[in-house]
Amino acid sequence: MAGHSQFKNIMHRKGAQDAKRAKQFAKVLREITVAVRSGLPDPSSNPRLRAALSAAREANMPKDNVERAIKKASGAAGGEDYVEVRYEGYGPAGVAIIVEGLTDNRNRTAGEVRAAFSKHGGSMGESNSVSFMFQRLGVVSYPKDVASEDDMLEAAIEAGADNAATTAEGHEVTCAMEDLFAVRDALEARFGEPTSAKLDWRPENTITLDEEKARSVLKLIDVLDDNDDVQAVYANFDLPDDVAEALAA
Template sequence: MGRGPSIEGRKNAEDAKRAKVFTKLIREITVATRAGVADPAANPRLRAAVDKALSANMTKDTIERAIKRGSGADGGTAMEELRYEGYGPGGVALIIDCFTDNQTRTVADVRSVLNKNGGNLGTSNSVAFQFTRCGELVFATGGDAAKEEKVLEAALDAGADDVINEHGESTVVCAPEHFEAVQQALIAAGLNAQHAGVGMRPNNRVAVADEVLEQLLVLIEKLDALDDVSEVSHNALLPAEAAH
């Protein structure tokens, strides 16, 4: 009689997935430290990276080692931020943000994944004009008008630029420099985001055919699987958005 994956096999798969997430978080902490100071209280970007790591159940010792590495105290290899622009299936615009200690390896890996999955690497500023860097905090409000009003009131009082209610979620949008203050104000109001961060938000989204969207999601998954890739932004209209 056949059996499914063993408990040990499932655990090993989960451990591998967790290790990959930790690798990305450690790099984010390292770069945030290097870009500012080693004190999270005086470095909003580092504080956000540490909060994200704690939410992923990373130990404080691991976080402290990453900060030490970023400060250069351990003599480790310098990490740097890289941004690649390109196109996915159907001409969907892509921005691929990376943290790396080897630019040659990273660009080769990114180009390979794009070429094998219906995409291609573009030149600098080929698609960046289609995106705006901003802070985003997403709350699950389930279409509840009272919850949406609570998020709206707290966000606007804290200096957010906009609140978008759709698909059962309230998305708070703010300038990057206001992200920390807006996030803390919302937490103080008893609102905990299911996703929060500063990234590239498309100015407009484009509709794509179902088969193109399927290819695109495979491409994004493979890019996300690369250790050096921290975030992939795109301007495709997702099914839930297209239905509204």
Template sequence: MSGHSKWHNIRLKKGKVDAQRGKLFTKLSKDIYMAVRKGGPDPETNFILKIAIQRARAVNMPADNIKRVIEKASGSGDGEDYVEVSYEGYGPHGVAIIVEAATNNRNRTAADVRSTFSKLGGNLGETGCVSWNFTRYGVLQIPAEGVDEEELLMAALDAGAEDMNSDGEYFNVLTEPNKLHVVKDALEAAGYTIEDASFSQVAKDTVELSVEQARGVLRLIETLEDFDDVQNVYSNADIPDEAMED
């Protein structure tokens, strides 16, 4: 998970920059929309929605925006419908990539994703061609500074977590998706600060890359993430810190 986790952190920080805020709000709005469609408009009974709202608030998305999205998704507001789609393929140097999107036009999204893979040294594959190498987890990110790793690990496992790793800046607590909110509540009650809670596709086996190779993979990932329809991009690339700092 190390490579993806570091990239995720950088993308999250970029999203907090004003120039990226509108695009980030669009993606978070779709997360909220799809969560309401799946589990209803009440965050107290729909933990996926609760997590989506918390992530939106963490980057100062206005409360009125959140309310409008919930109303639209629950049928009390006007708007177009979205469906979730995913794509799988290989990037440069055999890196496995999964793209998750929420779209109102499947043909447009598929064409954009396929074209981007082709132009940037990859190729789009069939469903299942790389997903066998990924496991879906809930992920809690806890700032590492001042935190005892062994104590956190024991607290996380006692709360029902599956595993934990670190990228130096954060501890990443992995849970089964349906236990994310339970583990989150338990760790917060124990005094830990949860900076981000999300769902992620975590690679079982990774591909080590040189700095130059990693730059090519990151170009593909960043270009895919820049599409409004694309919600998340996951890879099994183990990316050197030097490439992340570019």
């Protein structure tokens, strides 16, 4: 699940982290494979690979796993050939959902995603049926202690970003999607490597859910996120504090 720190915090407290970590590793390794095959195995000249390596570090993936994935993807031998896919639809309570994936079989993935929507109170729509409700942004994140709020904002503006926000969780710099790698490189030269640098879907407006509806929506998102071919799931809902606390209990 991407874009909802509150939700991620809930998930973090649920346990069963080993299985989650294994799935997360598999998704990052798949992104590394696609990044290498779409460019070069050298991260200094392959922005997408650099972003994938940042995701690997954020997931605490062992260095050996990363190096093996790069070597395998850059080898002459065939191996898996993944394509990027995106699905859109509505979940319970009219929540808009975007699903991004990497798959070696479009028909299988589309069928599984459609079945997940149908089984859990949603419906998959056509391309662009909900993406107009979201902004596609570049997001660069840093720990809070790397800079003051003013210094990060100043650096973000100089780098060509649109905004910088500071919370208890850290600094978040947002920019136009086409400026992501340029903004990241400028910030990295000043503050060092970011926690993450990625493209994100951010909702223009959100739907506030009560506990019952939240459980239904999160169940669907869980099922989608658990699919091996799914890389990220985005949705336009918001959880009040009391609902988040009840779900975490």
